[in-house]
Amino acid sequence: MIEQKDDVNEFMFEDLDSGAFLTNSKNNGSPDLIISTNNLTLGFGQKTVLSDISLSVPRGTITALIGPSGSGKTTFLRSLNRMNDDVKGYRRTGDVLFNSESIWRPDIDLLALRRKVGMLFQRANPFPMSIEQNVVAGVRAHRIAKKSQLREIARMRLEEVGLWHAVEGRLHDSPFRLSGGQQQLLCLARVLAIGPDVLLLDEPTSALDPVSIEAVENLIVSLSPAITFIVVTHNLAQARRISHNTAFFFEGQLKEYGPTKKLFEDASQPETQQYVSGRMG
Ligand SMILES: Nc1ncnc2c1ncn2[C@@H]1O[C@H](COP(=O)(O)OP(=O)(O)OP(=O)(O)O)[C@@H](O)[C@H]1O
Ligand SMILES: [Mg+2]
Secondary structure, X not given: OOOOOHHHHHHHHOOOHHHHHHEOOOOOOOOOEEEEEEEEEEEEOOEEEEEEEEEEEEOOOEEEEEOXXXXXXXXXXXXXXXXXXXXXXXXXXEEEEXXXXXXXXXXXXXXXXXXXXXEEOOOOOOOOXXXXXXXXXXXXXXXXXXXXXXXXXXXXXXXXXXXXXXXXXXXXXXXXXXXXXXXXXXXXXXXXXOXXXXXXXXXXXXXXXXXXXXXXXXXXXXXXXXXXXXXXXXXXXXXXXXXXXXXXXXXXXXXXXXXXXXXXXXXXXXXXXXXXXXXXX
């Protein structure tokens, strides 16, 4: 069962004109906003992929990114922890603030940023090591726990994602015999183990069966507001079920952004209306 956390929405948007403050205004450091992009324009070589995106994500919320194929959702998501920086031809103007500080400031610790702003991909990508070792792989790489604590951390995180009973008898087996849904939950356990404040999810359930989809959605809802989620999805019903705010991307632009209910029921832009009503691919 997924409970929409309307209380968060109400708290965030009371007196705030339907969330209009979320976009089109530069943010210079409100503590309520965990991530803000300010006029982010990004391209690869000649191609401009994102144009002038200003979008602020309130701490503790779930934000859905929707839009047609090629509209720039993945590129946007990947720019929030600087995963595009090494792509050939990459160029950028504008900024991204995490906790009010630029993620491109010269003294930033990139590993620490990626620990705090973690990512889960469309296809589960367990590492070629045991199930237990998978869960603690990030913990070990970041050296954030003692060796003697690793077993307990693995158990705790597997319980948290609801996998413990399925895998407790085969912790030392390969993860590749798990189902697709279980593998995705394992990857979620791995990223949770390093203690992210923000999780970026790129179509995390698109390869999963309905039961696994529900498990992942329930988990996202239950982990918020401690973790802020930004979720790319083509599943509009999913966006409606779990997100507080939705951003609609169209041809590299942020066409519309606001409370999910408003965007789906009373969109202000014709393109948004077409997309959310299924009249645009
Ligand atoms: N490295 C790159 N070099 C050139 N163009 C790129 C590169 N990466 C992405 N693009 C282009 O940027 C545009 C946006 O791609 P992106 O993957 O962000 O879209 P998307 O909204 O995530 O689409 P989908 O829903 O299909 O996943 C596309 O036209 C894509 O071809
Ligand atoms: Mg994509």
